[in-house]
Amino acid sequence: MSYILAGETGDWEVVIGLEVHAQIISKSKLFSGAPTAYGAAPNTQVSLVDAAMPGMLPVINEYCIEQAVRTGLGLRAEINLVSVFDRKNYFYADLPQGYQISQLYHPIVGEGTVILDLADGSTREVGIERLHMEQDAGKSMHDQDPKRSFIDLNRSGTALMEIVSRPDLKSPEDVGAYLRKLRSILRYLGTCDGNMDEGSMRCDVNVSVRKVGETELRNRAEVKNVNSVRFAMQAVEIEARRQIEVYEDGGDVVQETRLFDSVKGETRSMRSKEQAHDYRYFPDPDLLPLVISQAYVDAIAESLPELPDERKQRYMGDFGLSSYDAGVLVAERDTAVYYESVASGHDPKLAANWVITNLFAVLKDKGVGITDSPISAVNMSKLLDLLADDTISGRIAKDVFEIMADTGKDPASIVAEKGLTQITDSGAIEAAIDKVIADNPAQVEQFRSGNEKIAGWFVGQVMQSTGGKANPGVLNKLLREKLKG
Amino acid sequence: MAKLTNHTIASARDGLASGDFSAVELVQAHVDAMSAARDLNAFITETPEIAIERATESDKRRAGGACAGPMDGIPVAVKDLFCTDGVLTTAGSHILDGFVPPYESTVSQNLRDAGAVMLGKTNMDEFAMGSANVTSYYGNVVNPWKGKDGKDLVPGGSSGGSAAAVSARLALGATGTDTGGSIRQPASFSGIVGLKPTYGRCSRWGIAAFASSLDQAGPMTRTVRDAAIMLGAMAGHDAKDSTSAPVDVPDFEAALSGDIKGLRVGIPKEYRMDGMAPEIEALWAEGIDMMKQAGAEIVDASLPNTRHALPTYYIIAPAEASANLARYDGVRYGLRVPGSSLDEMYANTRSEGFGDEVKRRILIGTYVLSAGFYDAYYRKAQRVRKLIADDFTKAFEDVDVLLTPTAPSEAFAIGEKMDDPVAMYLNDVFTVPASLAGLPGISVPTGLSGNGLPLGLQLLGRPFDEETVLRAADVLESAAGFDTVPGGEG
Numbered sequence: 001m002s003y004i005l006a007g008e009t010g011d012w013e014v015v016i017g018l019e020v021h022a023q024i025i026s027k028s029k030l031f032s033g034a035p036t037a038y039g040a041a042p043n044t045q046v047s048l049v050d051a052a053m054p055g056m057l058p059v060i061n062e063y064c065i066e067q068a069v070r071t072g073l074g075l076r077a078e079i080n081l082v083s084v085f086d087r088k089n090y091f092y093a094d095l096p097q098g099y100q101i102s103q104l105y106h107p108i109v110g111e112g113t114v115i116l117d118l119a120d121g122s123t124r125e126v127g128i129e130r131l132h133m134e135q136d137a138g139k140s141m142h143d144q145d146p147k148r149s150f151i152d153l154n155r156s157g158t159a160l161m162e163i164v165s166r167p168d169l170k171s172p173e174d175v176g177a178y179l180r181k182l183r184s185i186l187r188y189l190g191t192c193d194g195n196m197d198e199g200s201m202r203c204d205v206n207v208s209v210r211k212v213g214e215t216e217l218r219n220r221a222e223v224k225n226v227n228s229v230r231f232a233m234q235a236v237e238i239e240a241r242r243q244i245e246v247y248e249d250g251g252d253v254v255q256e257t258r259l260f261d262s263v264k265g266e267t268r269s270m271r272s273k274e275q276a277h278d279y280r281y282f283p284d285p286d287l288l289p290l291v292i293s294q295a296y297v298d299a300i301a302e303s304l305p306e307l308p309d310e311r312k313q314r315y316m317g318d319f320g321l322s323s324y325d326a327g328v329l330v331a332e333r334d335t336a337v338y339y340e341s342v343a344s345g346h347d348p349k350l351a352a353n354w355v356i357t358n359l360f361a362v363l364k365d366k367g368v369g370i371t372d373s374p375i376s377a378v379n380m381s382k383l384l385d386l387l388a389d390d391t392i393s394g395r396i397a398k399d400v401f402e403i404m405a406d407t408g409k410d411p412a413s414i415v416a417e418k419g420l421t422q423i424t425d426s427g428a429i430e431a432a433i434d435k436v437i438a439d440n441p442a443q444v445e446q447f448r449s450g451n452e453k454i455a456g457w458f459v460g461q462v463m464q465s466t467g468g469k470a471n472p473g474v475l476n477k478l479l480r481e482k483l484k485g
Numbered sequence: 486m487a488k489l490t491n492h493t494i495a496s497a498r499d500g501l502a503s504g505d506f507s508a509v510e511l512v513q514a515h516v517d518a519m520s521a522a523r524d525l526n527a528f529i530t531e532t533p534e535i536a537i538e539r540a541t542e543s544d545k546r547r548a549g550g551a552c553a554g555p556m557d558g559i560p561v562a563v564k565d566l567f568c569t570d571g572v573l574t575t576a577g578s579h580i581l582d583g584f585v586p587p588y589e590s591t592v593s594q595n596l597r598d599a600g601a602v603m604l605g606k607t608n609m610d611e612f613a614m615g616s617a618n619v620t621s622y623y624g625n626v627v628n629p630w631k632g633k634d635g636k637d638l639v640p641g642g643s644s645g646g647s648a649a650a651v652s653a654r655l656a657l658g659a660t661g662t663d664t665g666g667s668i669r670q671p672a673s674f675s676g677i678v679g680l681k682p683t684y685g686r687c688s689r690w691g692i693a694a695f696a697s698s699l700d701q702a703g704p705m706t707r708t709v710r711d712a713a714i715m716l717g718a719m720a721g722h723d724a725k726d727s728t729s730a731p732v733d734v735p736d737f738e739a740a741l742s743g744d745i746k747g748l749r750v751g752i753p754k755e756y757r758m759d760g761m762a763p764e765i766e767a768l769w770a771e772g773i774d775m776m777k778q779a780g781a782e783i784v785d786a787s788l789p790n791t792r793h794a795l796p797t798y799y800i801i802a803p804a805e806a807s808a809n810l811a812r813y814d815g816v817r818y819g820l821r822v823p824g825s826s827l828d829e830m831y832a833n834t835r836s837e838g839f840g841d842e843v844k845r846r847i848l849i850g851t852y853v854l855s856a857g858f859y860d861a862y863y864r865k866a867q868r869v870r871k872l873i874a875d876d877f878t879k880a881f882e883d884v885d886v887l888l889t890p891t892a893p894s895e896a897f898a899i900g901e902k903m904d905d906p907v908a909m910y911l912n913d914v915f916t917v918p919a920s921l922a923g924l925p926g927i928s929v930p931t932g933l934s935g936n937g938l939p940l941g942l943q944l945l946g947r948p949f950d951e952e953t954v955l956r957a958a959d960v961l962e963s964a965a966g967f968d969t970v971p972g973g974e975g
Contacts, residue, residue, distance in 0.1 A: 048588060052812040054576065054693040055568045055590060057726050087808050089854070093827055098811020149827075151816065280854035282863055285697035285805050287727050 003171030004212060007244045011212040014240045015220075016175055016205060017167035018232075020182060021160050022192035023136065023200040024067045030135050030159035031058030031101065038198055042152035050138075050157040052096035057286050060085075064159040065292065067191045068108050068133050069300050071161055074189045074307055075128050077112025079297050083132075085287045089280040094138035094151050102162075104281045107132035108290065114165070114185070115309050116177040117327035126178055127166030136160050161192070167206065167217065172233035179203065179229045184308050184331050196228050205232055205260075207239040208253070219255040223267050226260050235260040239267045311336055319348035328356055334370045341377040346384045354380065358398075362405045374408045375401070383411040393472050395463070396420050424471045426478060429462070432470065433482050436461045447483045455479065489514035490654040494711035497657055498555045501547065508547070508558030512540035512602050515560040519604055519655045525627045527649040529565045530573045531605035536560060539602040546600065555738075556718040557600025562650045562659035565606040566613055567593045567702070568691040572603075576693040577611040577621040577643075580813045580838030582820040590691025591723045592660060592702045599718035604656050607646030611840045612810065613667055613695040616912035618645025619899060620842040628675060628896050629653035629971035632936040638896040641671030641912075647705045648675035652971055658706040658715045662692060664699045665798050666892075666916025669928035669943055672705055673891035676930045676939030676971065678958070679705045680712040681916075683949045684923030685730035687716075688723030694809040696802035697728070699920050709929060709959040713737035716951065732949055740952035741959040748957060750776050751786030751884030756915060758893075765890050765940065768932050772888055772942040775931075775964035776957070784884050788876040793869050794918040799910060800853050800866035801921070806843075807850025813838065845906065874922040877945075886957045887945040889915050891928040895938040915943060925951045927958045931965035939967070 005012045029036055032049035049056040072079050084106040087099040109131035116124045138156035142149045163182065169175055183194035183201060194201045208220035223239055226232045238260075243253045258267040306314075308330045315326035329339045329352060343351040359380065363373060383400060386392045392400060392415055403414050415421055423429055436458060437444055447454050458479055462470055489511050492500065500506055516533045543558035568574045568586035575581045589597065597603070610620040617639035618626040626645040628638040629652045640649040644661030648671035651659050661668040663681035672679025680703045687702040694700060704715035717737050723729040752773060757766070777783050815821035815834030822833035839847070853862035880887065892912055902908045919926045925948070928941040942961065946954035 051817055053568075053586065053588070053818070054574070054581070054584070054812070055586075055689070055691040057690050059725060059727050089808055089811060091811065091814065091828075091831055093814075093816050096812060096817060098814060099808050278856045280808075280851065280856075280859075282804060282808070282854050282859070285728075286694075 003173065005209070005240060005244055007248050009248050012209045012240070012244050013212050014170060014236065015167045015208045015210065015217060016169035016236055018165045018169065018175065018178060019204040019206070020163045020179070021202045022071075022163060022186055022194070024064050024133075024159040024161055025191055025193060026061060026063050026067060026159055028061055029157040030061055030064050030133065032157050034157065036158050038200070040154055042150070042154060045154040046156065050096065050153055052098070058101060058284070060287065060290065061159065064133060065108070065290065066300060067159075068131065068161055069292070069297055070189050070304065071163075071186065071191045072109030072112065072131055073297070073301050073304055074185050074191070075109070075112035075114060075131065075163070077128055077131065078110035079292075080106065080108055080110055081292050081294065081297070082106065083108040083290045085284045085290065086281045087284045090277055092137065092140075093149065094140045094153070094156065096138065096153065096156060100135055100137065101284055101287070102134035103132035105283075106289075114178060114181055116174060116181055117312070117323075117331075118177055119173065121322060121324035121327070123323070124174075126168040126174075129164045129166050131161050131163045134160050134162060167208075172236045175205065175236050176229050176233045179232060180331065181308070184333075188305055188307050188333050199227065202227060203232055205235055205239070207236055207243070209240050209243045209247070219253045221253065221255070221267070222257045223260050224257060224270075231260060231262050234262065234265070235267065238265060242267060315348075319343065319352070321349065321352050325352050325356060332370065338370050338373070338377045342380045342384065344381075346381070346388065351384060354384065358401055366405075374406070375404045376408075379404055379410055386411055386415060390422055390424055390471060391415065392420055392422050393468070393470075395468055395472070396422065399468070420469060422471050423466055423469045424474055426474055429466070429470050429475055430478055430482075432462050432465050433458075433475070433479050436465065437482060444483065448485065455483065458483065488654075490518050492657060493708050494556070494559050494657045494706060494714050495708065497559055498714070501558050502552075508540040508543040508602065509537060511558060512536050512560045512604070515604055515656055518653075519650070522653055522655055525629060525649050525653055526624050527607055527626055527646045527653065527655060528562070528605040529575055529577070529608050529621075529623045529646070532572055532603055533605075535572070536602050536604050539597075543600050543602060553598065553600035554718065555714050556596065558602060559600070559657050560602045560604050561596060561715070562604050562607045562647055562656040563593050564609055564644055564647050564660050564662060566609060566662050566693050567660060568693070569593055569603070569606065572606065574606065574693070575623065576613070577609040577623060578813075578838065578840070578843070579622040580820045580834070581818075582838075584819045586691075588691060591688035591725065592692065592719045594691075595721060596660070596718050601718060607644070607650055607659055609646055610643035610667075611843050612693065612806070613643040613662055613664055613700075614806070614842050614846055615642040616666070616670055616909055617897070617899075617902070618642035618671070619903065620840050622840060625899055627899070630676060630896060630938055631971075632895075632938055636898045638938070639674065639899050641674030641892070641896060643667040643671075644679070644705060645671050648672055648677060648679070651675070651677045651705050651707060654970070658704055658711055660702055660719065661705045662695075662700055662702050663916075663920065664695050664701075664802060665920045666913040668703045668705060669916045669926055669941070670892045670912055672928040673930070673939070673941030674896040676967070676969070677705060677707050678709050678712045678927065678929055678962070679703065680716060680927045680951070680955075681920070681925065682716060682720060682951055683730070683925045685728055686720050686732075686925070686949065686951070688721070688726040688729045690723055690725040690729075694805075696805040697809060698805060699802060709927070709955060709962045710738060710741055712927065712958075713741060713955045730949065735952055737951060737955055740956050742956055743960060743963070744780075745776065745957055745960045746780035748781040748886065748953075749784050749884040750781045750957070751784050751880055751887045753786045753788045753791065753880070753887055753889060755788050755791035756889045758914070762894055764934050765893060768940050768942065769888075769890050772931055772961060772965075775961055776888060779960045779964055781957070786880045786884055786887060788873075788880055788918065790869065790873045790876050791918055794873055794921055795910060795914055797866045797869045797873065798913070798917045798921060799849065800862050801870060803846040803850035804854050804863050805850070807847045807854065810839075810843065810847055842906075870921050873918055877919070877922045877924060881947045885946070885953055889943045889945070891915060891941040891943040895934040895936060895940055919945045924948060925954050927954050929958045929962050929965070930967040931961060932967065933969065939969075
């Protein structure tokens with residue numbers, strides 16, 4: 001599965017690390033009581049602290065600490081009982097304090113692990129270097145007025161977790177798998193909604209390339225403005241190819257920040273002036289070191305929900321699902337809940353098949369998520385009940401499923417309305433078989449002279465004459481007996 | 486008593502209680518004094534309407550039997566670093582032009598809740614950076630005291646307006662803030678009492694920040710008793726300030742027993758510096774003698790890292806200030822000087838809005854935090870700060886208070902030391918160590934210089950042991966019998 005880019009001078013591999021900014025789910029901001037709801041009118045969710053009025057002081061929101069610890073535990077990471085907030089100094093119009101309160105030297109969460117679920121069903125560990133808490137900035141709007149920029153401070157002071165991975169990722173596919181898995185964990189934990197399109201999860205991608213076989217890391221570029229999983233994957237590929245080209249043309253890759261342009265499909269250097277920042281980090285004297293107890297951490301650990309990896313193991317162990325199927329079903333918590341509701345009382349493999357093959361196709365077709373599925377988990381269960389008790393055949397079930405997808409109706413009423421109940425009465429099936437045999441002596445002859453494959457044609461004929469309602473098991477058994485004569 | 490402005494807080498409290506005069510009469514007398522003494526330039530903003538209104542409310546409360554306590558009806562001045570709801574707040578800086586906060590600092594709110602009446606906002610060194618009150622955008626403050634040559638003198642700083650107002654009988658008390666000596670040094674220069682409480686005793690919420698790990702509000706009054714009364718109304722834990730200490734506020738006045746028998750008073754040898762003015766040395770010796778006479782035990786003490794305090798302070802305080810003052814950027818409030826780009830607007834606004842001393846400290850602070858210099862300056866300074874604090878901890882294992890001079894000189898003439906920032910910084914040599922250690926300290930006027938100017942001695946105590954500091958200061962004050970007032974009255 002290795003991702004190797006061929007160049008003129010040889011084969012290259014890519015080394016990638018991600019910095020993900022995840023907005024903590026919390027009613028109020030990291031250091032103020034202002035609300036955090038998305039989409040409010042500009043500057044309506046701003047406290048005196050968020051606007052950095054003179055004499056205002058930050059007070060840590062304890063719920064945000066809990067959320068960060070919970071996330072750390074979800075990443076199987078070391079929780080630091082003492083952490084310290086630092087000021088990161090820089091000037092920008094949407095940064096009212098003139099510094100961002102962050103955690104550089106002593107983050108709340110240390111090393112952890114994320115397990116990637118790859119497309120071929122295999123898994124791989126990616127190291128987490130650290131997770132720290134920090135404030136978000138406000139938003140500058142440059143397109144509202146020809147001469148002036150406007151500032152919206154609603155987001156100013158909102159709590160973020162910056163989750164930094166080790167440079168353990170090697171391909172665009174890895175990047176996609178990592179982001180999806182991280183998002184899945186955050187959503188399971190309820191610590192970040194993971195909506196990249198609303199900006200509540202954002203990422204910077206650190207990319208470098210090296211010749212296959214090299215062990216040292218070369219200079220990396222930090223690619224910013226990557227606001228979807230797809231863009232992150234694209235950005236890696238584009239940036240890697242650019243760097244290879246630079247090296248192969250005899251140049252050197254500069255360690256710098258670059259901006260991803262999804263429209264032009266390129267990355268561009270940000271002005272050197274903009275990146276010549278010296279952030280002058282130092283411990284924020286307005287805040288005491290953050291000290292938490294092991295008992296506090298343990299209590300949060302007790303309350304953790306079952307996470308995707310554990311759930312996947314359970315699906316594989318208890319339900320006998322493949323690694324791939326289990327991975328797909330647990331990726332979104334809502335999907336897993338749906339699946340478990342359908343699987344309960346049914347064959348779990350059959351249930352998985354229906355959800356993954358049939359339901360996902362419908363959802364994709366209609367462009368909706370599983371919580372807005374036209375087929376409720378209850379109705380899906382009923383459909384499997386109808387199959388299990390032989391009321392309908394698998395074939396009819398597919399037709400009923402299509403109608404359910406279009407109408408959202410209960411499968412039992414669809415079956416009743418359309419008269420789709422399976423014919424299991426062997427007399428009725430026998431009569432249908434007899435008629436087909438009587439009408440098609442030539443085909444009967446073919447069967448009897450050794451072409452057993454033609455049995456399938458007879459099945460089709462009988463099904464057609466019964467409107468597909470003949471029980472396939474009964475039909476097959478009777479048909480073979482009668483054809484053999 | 487003929488003049489209501491000659492009262493102390495304690496005597497005014499008693500006069501109000503016994504109905505000798507009303508709060509309105511008391512406040513009106515101070516409003517009149519304030520407007521008659523504008524040549525001192527002690528106030529940036531006078532608020533006579535607010536004062537009379539609050540005095541009227543105070544009289545009503547008292548009449549209704551609901552007196553809010555010893556500060557009810559007492560006219561006080563508020564340093565212009567404290568944000569005051571609906572009243573211009575400038576921090577002595579051009580950059581806060583027209584800034585009227587929609588909120589009240591915790592300390593000034595506490596005073597309001599205790600019934601104290603605000604007369605106005607006092608002048609100060611810009612953002613509390615200075616030791617002579619000559620860096621204010623609103624002009625220098627004149628010390629009510631004059632030397633023999635009659636020249637105008639500085640009142641000390643940065644709380645110079647508060648010191649001048651209290652010394653000149655324009656207010657019975659005033660709030661100050663002390664980062665490296667900004668309450669104690671002007672108190673010494675102006676012949677009043679200035680108390681810097683333990684770091685964390687008073688909330689910093691709503692006080693424009695200079696150096697967050699050092700800034701502390703405190704009372705400036707004419708007597709130790711008044712300082713005790715006023716501190717009681719200012720202090721208290723505040724959930725809005727994470728560095729505010731969750732400790733109870735004791736009855737500070739009750740600590741003034743007048744008895745220091747057996748109290749161990751340490752004399753730190755490192756404060757006896759080379760080239761120390763003989764009259765400061767003499768003053769100190771007299772103070773030691775007074776304490777001994779009162780029954781205290783005088784003990785030699787040592788604070789070995791004292792000589793590192795000033796350089797340490799001038800790394801840490803500017804470093805914090807460089808970040809704290811970043812918010813004054815012309816974007817949201819105060820002065821904005823337009824420019825053709827955001828960066829140009831910042832540069833124009835901050836160039837015009839900040840004075841030289843503030844710029845100097847922002848530059849020093851930015852430098853010591855820069856990549857490549859952080860370890861050599863800021864980190865090292867933090868380590869030395871710890872050593873300085875440890876010195877005190879060790880000393881206080883053996884002594885109850887330390888007695889030192891407050892400042893190395895008497896008040897100097899306006900314009901002096903202006904071209905030599907280091908000479909100016911040396912004013913804080915005796916006050917800075919306790920600031921770095923977060924300890925309570927008080928300056929008590931104990932004598933006059935040969936030039937007829939007031940001089941103060943400083944008492945330092947253990948963290949949150951303001952009671953012992955006040956008890957010792959009260960005895961020292963009585964022994965010194967400093968009862969002169971500027972202009973030779975009294």
